[in-house]
Amino acid sequence: MLLLTPEEMGRADRLAAESGIDSYGLMIRAGHAVSAAFLRLYPAALRADVLCGPGNNGGDGYIAAEALKQAGVEVALFHLGDPENLKGDARRAFQACSIDGKPVEDYRPAAGAVIIDALFGAGLQRPLSDALCMLISQVNEAAEPVIAVDLPSGISGLTGKVQGAAFSAAHTVTFMRAKPGHFLLPGREHCGRLDVFDIGIPQRILEEAGGGHHLNGPDLFASALPALTASSHKFRRGHLGVFSGGPSASGAARLSATAGLRTGAGLVTLAVPPNAAMVVANQVTAVMLKAVPDVAALDEWLEDKRLSAFVLGPGFGVGEKARAFVSALASRPLVLDADGISSFADEPDALFALLSGADPHCVLTPHEGEFARLFPDIAADDNIGKPEKARRAAERANAIVLYKGADTVIAAPDGRIAINANAPPWLATAGSGDVLAGIIGGLLAQGTPAFEAACAGAWLHGQAAKRAGEGLTAEDLPNHLPPLSGVS
Template sequence: MKQRSFYHLITPAAMAAVDRDAARSGIDSFGLMQKAGQAVCAAALRLFPEAVRMAVLCGPGNNGGDGYIAAEALRLSGVDVHVFHLGDPALLKGDASAAFLAYRGKVRPFAEYGPCSGDLVIDALFGAGLGRVLDQPVVEVIERINAASVPVIAVDLPSGLDGLTGQPRPVAMQACHTVTFMARKPGHLLMPGRALCGTVEVFDIGIPGRILDAHRGDVAINTPGIWGGSLPKLTGAAYKFTRGHLTVFSGPMSATGAARLSAMAGLKAGVGLVTLATPTEALCVNSAQTTAVMVKEVDDLPALHEYLKDKRMSAFVLGPGFGVGEKARAFTLALSDRKLVLDADGISSFHEKPEDLFEHFAKNAPTHLVMTPHEGEFTRLFPDLANEPALGKVQKALAAAKRANAIVVYKGADTVIASPDGRAFINENAPPWLATAGSGDVLAGIIGGLLAQGMPAFEAAAAGVYMHGEAALRVGEGLTAEDLAAAVRPLQMETAF
């Protein structure tokens, strides 16, 4: 299906190109700035009508221009407005200069601002295009504002926040509300940027969609509106074998719970059959703890090869509770031509020689390996990428996906799903109570269940992450992994858009 542009994020560089193309097309760029500033004014009046004073902090560029427009609109509304400028306003150029000249109130140097009780700060210092580390005097004022806990409305993005990576440079304003324009930027979703932005309002200032579409790129918000058309479709002729067969590998007797969580999650995600492939020592405990999930002895590599002769086995999950070591490596490589979710111990088993894993899956087309590392597992497999400060989470995930020829689900509060072809989704529906033992095992099972039902790997991973978040929201705070697995539901087509 055609992807809808309003789900896509605009990088700061792309947004600058959008602004240039809008001006070249004949659109009045100062008119766009006026709409932006008026939107900020409206948000301030709507959200903080009780503010005693509105302090507008204006920077040396177009973000500052938005601030001057907002300040004049607030002044005309009868608000007590105090404007503080960073740099010499006489040096402003173009639309920012025109905005400064349109403001009829007094201005004072930025260094003179001190937060007071009853203030609302409108942060129009730097937007998403900040390309450098903040100067120390600016850092000190931002730290004073954050320490005072006065409410802040950010214009485009909290000052100091990198719009591409969501990382402070080196600190960022703590906003309770952010007004951005036309589309969100990656920094609005990536942590800690998401927490620093507060609520995010996207205001349409009138740039045509065709111009946005020309620069939107392949980074998007993870939403059913993009991949919903790939969800498994049930027909009246369906039966269990047409709905796929998922195999989840169990670890030894002392560590079987993780695999059972994955197996149950896969079943709840809609797959027709699930088998727990278990070593003999764990056969009794797994048999005693499962009902709808089948159990099969698979002790070693010869037994696995025998099991794989049945081509009806649609997809596999390896890693949850499996154990780190040679057996995990051998089983993984034996599955290099099958749809595989590699999680937890499966990933960590290759930390000494990750190239062995990458080489075995290098020629697969289309990609059918999905890896689901958390921060520690990602660092073990991709230490150079993890420790590269110039890269944001999206860039790290994309580089890892290309290197491994795998879909990489880089987990966290801001899970990134990345494909070797350059596509990446950022997830935002996961509540904080998903941070609990066994949650990742459930996610691996959901993705495996969707793979077994025939979804392409990237779409299955994205849908699995989204379904994982929805299940957690369904249960609520205080959930356990058992609650989470039981709450998994297939997404219905009518609710996917």
């Protein structure tokens, strides 16, 4: 699903105005969506406390306040700054509002009221003042429900970051399209339940204004998933190679291998150091085994062109052997995870050189610590959010970067960005990342392009976790993957 950044939403606004759409009409519909949400969600509320800011977010608030008054609700109105300074549509909305307001400095939360937060939305530009931070923390502590207009004030719609302080809303009402900040952390947690209302901007304008950011879901990858046909044969379903660590460190690679097989790879082979062969042989059945002691053996194995993708990293061990193996694998579809990433901490440029020059066919799957090892300067840049960090990393590495976390972001060197939001918190369990690497490897092996494989992998991983339920362990995940033929 297309997401719009605040800047893109502003562009959509301008394009809508240029095409003859009445911008005040948009504001009226936005304000009415907010008042309707209040009436639907809180029919027993004693009062609506509407807090209006100095821009169009405040304008939506004035429209909502008047509509609630007309519906018979007791409304208390508070404004930030002098409302006589309001401009454009917000000024018109203020003038059309028949409620006398007070300065927001006078506001004290009271029991039984529902707060409508119309202080700042897409136009938030800098951290909030100390006085506003204090007000917001009082409201959050009072724990009366907050309905946020567009975004909880204090949350950046671009990055999801808190600018000083932010309301913890029970509901957020936004318009036309959600923004990245609704799904990125900590923004997602401040939004409560998110409702997106259509206020009448045509789809073609939204598509012209936006394009980079998407919410991850089947619309991004379903058409690129492998489809089974009557003539399918295991050799046509791809052969995934997964590299294992030594005898005491093979569990992670076994998890990846099982996940790759469950995702539909026709064949999966665990490549093991010879001293791990017996241990691993005792643990696997459908997954095959091959002793690959060194790079010479790997080069020989790679002559088999039916091997169509690889996973390297889970439990592999950090060091020279990993770097040498990656060097041999760099031109093939590859998921580089965990130790495979950390092995390049001292020389990330060596990895980027290996991956440069071809169509991106490698998926890097760092968690926060691994990301900082490969991209220390990007990780340390506090001025940008997670999607931009992932995008810059993808561009630098010429690879798909799947930046893990509760708000996993997938980015491609060409600028495509997907934010994944279907993962339940119980996915934070040992070995779940190894399963994710295997799912993506299984898709790469079947010919799914790298960006789509990474997006599908993150989404399928989240769905499997939901289906397995709370208390799952990583071993449960492959058994709960949804059938690919049902993904649409």
